[in-house]
Amino acid sequence: MSGNAEILAEEYQVLESIFPEEVERLSEDVLRIRVEPEDSFSAAKLVVSLQVHYTPEYPDELPNLQLEALEGEITDEEQESLIEGMKTAGTESLGMAMVFTLTSWLSQALVGVLDDRARKLKEAEDKKFAEYEEAEAAKKRGTPVTPETFMALQKRLAEQARNRRNKAEDERIRALTGKEREEYKKVLVRPTGRQLFETGKTSAQADLEYEDDDAGGEFSYDRYSREERDKVRLEREKEQESGGAPAVIYDSD
Missing domain, CATH: 3.10.110.10 (Ubiquitin Conjugating Enzyme)
Incomplete structure (x- = not known):
């Protein structure tokens, strides 16, 4: 021992x-x-x-x-x-x-x-719960608005609206016949009264040419939306108010 x-x-x-x-x-x-x-x-x-x-x-x-x-x-x-x-x-x-x-x-x-x-387990649970609450609160607060984020949002919304208009325009054009599509293209490229005046043509000559174009074909404004017709009318009214050459405004309404 x-x-x-x-x-x-x-x-x-x-x-x-x-x-x-x-x-x-x-x-x-x-x-x-x-x-x-x-x-x-x-x-x-x-x-x-x-x-x-x-x-x-x-x-x-x-x-x-x-x-x-x-x-x-x-x-x-x-x-x-x-x-x-x-x-x-x-x-x-x-x-x-x-x-x-x-x-x-x-x-x-x-x-x-x-x-x-x-104690450590409770601290971990409390931390996890606090992080969850903060995440939920952040969802409700959303993204803070600053001049930069506001401009970016405006740009994004404008782009989305433009894409929707272009898509709708493409669908309308596809629904037209071949001749109607050609006539519609003429409307899009036809110069305004101011453009004709600035290139030396008189407003009267421009109106006559415009009338001749309409009279010679089967093109009808009824094929297009009121929004498109109003846009053309408003543009020509502005030209007249600003001193541009007067123009004849056609409307099927």
Whole structure:
């Protein structure tokens, strides 16, 4: 037997009386004790096995300690922290039997482990919930309007409207006969009164040419929308008001 065998035997008897179902002597120099958190209100389960390896110089030096999870899980970081804590507690008891002190400290420390886990879990849930609320609030706020974003929006809406008009125009043209499409193209390219005046033609000549074009074909404004006819009328009225050459305005209405 080792030189401190008597001390170890006495300590084992004391531990066995306190922890009759938890302590187990694996050898003359090794004890194993089942340790649970002391008065924990946590729903999580955590039970560990503490192995105490006595040294020849015990109790004048600390025993070697090992931890193993029996129920639940324990991380390497938690194990390291718990063992360092027991060593600190044992340093204050050097020269005396200290396993009961180490076991009591560990039981209380396991409560702290569970509490710390619960705190971290709540913080993670709170953070996740705060991020969710912020995302929902951002959806309601929308994108802040600045001069740049407003101009970009206007440009995008104008582009969408232009595309819709072009698509509708293409559909109307495809519905026309070949001759009607040719007549419609003439309307699109025929110069305005101002353009004729600026090129040296009189308004009267322009009107006659315009009338001749209409009289010579079967083209009818009825094929086109009121919006298109109003657009031509408004353009020519503006020309007259600004001093341009007068023009004859045709309307089937």
